[in-house]
Amino acid sequence: MFFFISLGLSLGLLLLSLIFRIAGKLRLGIPLLYVLVVSFGFPGWASKNELLANGILGVLLGIVLISWVVTLIRKIRDWRADRQMTRSLEVQLAFACQNGAQDISVEMYDGQPVVIYQ
Secondary structure (H helix, E strand, C coil), X not given: CHHHHHHHHHHHHHHHHHHHHHHHHCCCHHHHHHHHHHHHHCHXXXXXXXXXXXHHHXXXXXXXXXXXXXXXXXXXXXXXXXXXXXXXXXXHHHHHHHCCCCCEEEEEECCEEEEEEC
C-alpha cells in the first residue's frame, strides 16, 4: 500500500514539475502560480471577489501576451537583418567573382560583412 502511495505522490510531483517547466518556457509561471495560490490559499476571498480575482488573472495573462508579441517582433526584425546581411554578402561576393578575384576573404566591420579581394 505504501508503495502505491509513494508512486502516486512521485508521479504527481513529476507532473507538477513538468507543468511548471512548460509554463516557465511559455512565460506562464507567474499566472499559474497566482491561480494556485488563490485557488488553494484563499478560496473564500476568490469566491467573494470573483471579478477582481479574474481581473488580476486577465492582467497577468495580458502581460504575458504582450511579452510574446514583443518577442515575435524582435525575432522578425532579427530575421530580416540576417536576411539583408546575407543578401549584401552575396552581392559583394558576386561582384568580386565578376571582377576575377582570386584571393577572397570576408571580414566584419561594424557588424556588417565586407568582402576583401585582390
